[in-house]
Amino acid sequence: EVQLVESGGGLVQPGGSLRISCAAxxxxxxxxxxxxxxxxxxxxxxxxxxxKEDGSEKYYVDSVKGRFVISRDNAKNSLYLQMDSLRxxxxxxYYCARGTQHAHWGQGALVTVSS
Amino acid sequence: DVVMTxxxxxxxxxxxxxxxxxxxxxxxxxxSDGNTYLNWFQQRPGQSPxxxxxxxxxxxxxxxxxxxxxxxxxxFTLKISRxxxxxxxxxxxxxxxxxxxxxxxxxxKVEIK
Numbered sequence: 001e002v003q004l005v006e007s008g009g010g011l012v013q014p015g016g017s018l019r020i021s022c023a024a025x026x027x028x029x030x031x032x033x034x035x036x037x038x039x040x041x042x043x044x045x046x047x048x049x050x051x052k053e054d055g056s057e058k059y060y061v062d063s064v065k066g067r068f069v070i071s072r073d074n075a076k077n078s079l080y081l082q083m084d085s086l087r088x089x090x091x092x093x094y095y096c097a098r099g100t101q102h103a104h105w106g107q108g109a110l111v112t113v114s115s
Numbered sequence: 116d117v118v119m120t121x122x123x124x125x126x127x128x129x130x131x132x133x134x135x136x137x138x139x140x141x142x143x144x145x146x147s148d149g150n151t152y153l154n155w156f157q158q159r160p161g162q163s164p165x166x167x168x169x170x171x172x173x174x175x176x177x178x179x180x181x182x183x184x185x186x187x188x189x190x191f192t193l194k195i196s197r198x199x200x201x202x203x204x205x206x207x208x209x210x211x212x213x214x215x216x217x218x219x220x221x222x223x224k225v226e227i228k
Binding site for chain 1: 152154156163164165166169170175207209211214215216217218219220221222
């Protein structure tokens, strides 16, 4: 069974940093692009970033370029999102999702940016 | 960027009756490989999104056959043949033909009358 489990969410002050993780199991992690998608409270879905199977290509939505970094460790079956210079508008539930077709999603990690 | 526009925003439906959600893209979603990468997701209250349909009309494993997807080019539709109580939630379309960025529609809330 495919499982994606996010962790590392929490409360952070504006301008601060946070790293969230996604632990994958039930499939060959190194065979898939992986994505981060966020959902602001009561709002819709926004794709944030993705990373190629071997980590050689990474793409970001314009609003996070230069502030967020996506990475992966295929030996640990894990996906990461390093978020720096956080803003109030980054407050959201962050989901990891498998593949460019987003076939499977985790349960999400809540990131709250507030003073 | 490809803009995905869903309608209606809200869809009150009587149990057992059909429902239809429209999704339109700002440009054709036909990929150079011949596929059309248009997916539909369901998000029940308090849950993560779940993919229902991929590449316009292919149902994911475990998805009831009352859900169907259709369309081509820039116009797509998700239909529920007979709405059940468990279908309440928000439905999103997403294109993954022209990226980055991958883009979602704004969502359609299905509720029971």
